[in-house]
Amino acid sequence: MRGTRVEIRTAALAHNAGRARRLAGDAELFAMVKANGYGHGLLTAAQAMVPAVEGFGVAVMEEAVALRDSGIAGPILVAEGFFDADELEHARRRSLEVVVHSLWQVQLLLAKPAPTRIWLKLNTGMNRLGLRPEWALQAAEQLAAAGMKPLGIMSHFACADDATDSVSEKQLLLATEVAQRLQLPLSTANSAALIRYPHARGQRVRPGIMLYGSSPLDWQSASDLDLQVSHRFSARLIAINDIQPGESVGYGATWTAACAGRVGVVAVGYGDGYPRHAPSGTPVAVNGQPTILVGRVSMDMLTIDLNGIDAQVGDEVELWGDAVAVDAVAKACGTISYELFCQITARPARIVV
Ligand SMILES: Cc1ncc(COP(=O)(O)O)c(C=O)c1O
Structure with missing residues (x-):
């Protein structure tokens, strides 16, 4: 699955x-x-x-x-x-x-x-x-x-x-x-x-x-306002690649590794509603450990920096939710949480708990 x-x-x-x-x-x-x-x-x-x-x-x-x-x-x-x-x-x-x-x-x-x-x-x-x-x-x-x-x-x-x-x-x-x-x-x-x-x-x-569960105010976080996370978006790591200094990642080669490291491939993309315009540096979390998106978001995949991160193929990556505030992702993407919530497509599984 x-x-x-x-x-x-x-x-x-x-x-x-x-x-x-x-x-x-x-x-x-x-x-x-x-x-x-x-x-x-x-x-x-x-x-x-x-x-x-x-x-x-x-x-x-x-x-x-x-x-x-x-x-x-x-x-x-x-x-x-x-x-x-x-x-x-x-x-x-x-x-x-x-x-x-x-x-x-x-x-x-x-x-x-x-x-x-x-x-x-x-x-x-x-x-x-x-x-x-x-x-x-x-x-x-x-x-x-x-x-x-x-x-x-x-x-x-x-x-x-x-x-x-x-x-x-x-x-x-x-x-x-x-x-x-x-x-x-x-x-x-x-x-x-x-x-x-x-x-x-x-x-x-x-x-x-x-x-x-999102703050309408830039200067007060949702948790400061005692609002709880009601929408958590996650996906799995499907590949981990070693990368050498000077090698780039993804369409358009928009991100290039400065040092040797590992890049994780995550099974989520704009076909699921993750914003294509999310830039390198947008926060994500792997097993609760914060890291960043690198390279361009594709339709079905995106890539993340795994340097210093304990991760294996099959692990869960949070796009937003508990470890990554939706408002932080929205800010990185130059949009608002409203748009992120609304643009999720029919493809991801929806689990109501
Ligand atoms: C007429 C009207 N009232 C209330 C709201 C709720 O606004 P918010 O989601 O910023 O609380 C909206 C949303 O845009 C609206 O159009």
Whole structure:
């Protein structure tokens, strides 16, 4: 057996949700499980977190319908709302909460008024999705007149994870003003804001990445934040090669040995979802011993430095998990853990424990 696998830890998901629960205080906790539960499995993630949360957040209707039809009975928020009249009907039938972020959605609602669970999304400076405050006030009035009073106001922070964030306070002020004028609950906080800005909790928080054992903040590790590893990616050593000074390794000969040593070949590559752009120096661990990737990542294999490492063919190499923080791999690759989790392919075995 090849042995390339992703281990999903439900106890860690439950622990992390409990951690978010405590930070949320009196606010409702909506766990974001979009993009297949950040790569952990939509239902696996949701079921592990059910006891700690008041509801779940997904991005699109298919995810919401899948959750509802697999027995998640509580509130489900669809962050991109409905894409057309058909999807609006699905949402109404399944009592899903839809985010209304654009005037064309308001028009669809008004064209066929019926009880709908609506969160109005406000653009407070991210300039991605959301109504400008004056449009939101007008839309809320029109919807209420048609018997569809929104349940709340939501917005999304652009820079809550940025050490020099000077944007979130302005966003929060604007969102608070609109929520107060409409006398509606407010929801703004993602993981970074939930951890950093207790005053931004409002009536509902929507963390994602922290639930999956990764820190949203550069300057605080997941373990500092008491988050547990929920996603461990590992593979096996399938060959060990001696290498002489001046010899290079892999496609493009991008890494050359400075001294005699040993290079391990690991049965994992970008065909499994390991990032191809991971540079030489990206951390990995063999039997718990830290070492580094050398040379270019191939589709089915990658190569690691085994100098000074006690290792044999068949031993386990951790790509991320316990000995190698996913956030350290993400940093080395110039990306974020979100992407690493989401891009694992169907090829590695998935073990849910
Ligand atoms: C609308 C919305 N709310 C909350 C989140 C959760 O963010 P994070 O995973 O950074 O906690 C996301 C994720 O991007 C989102 O799009």
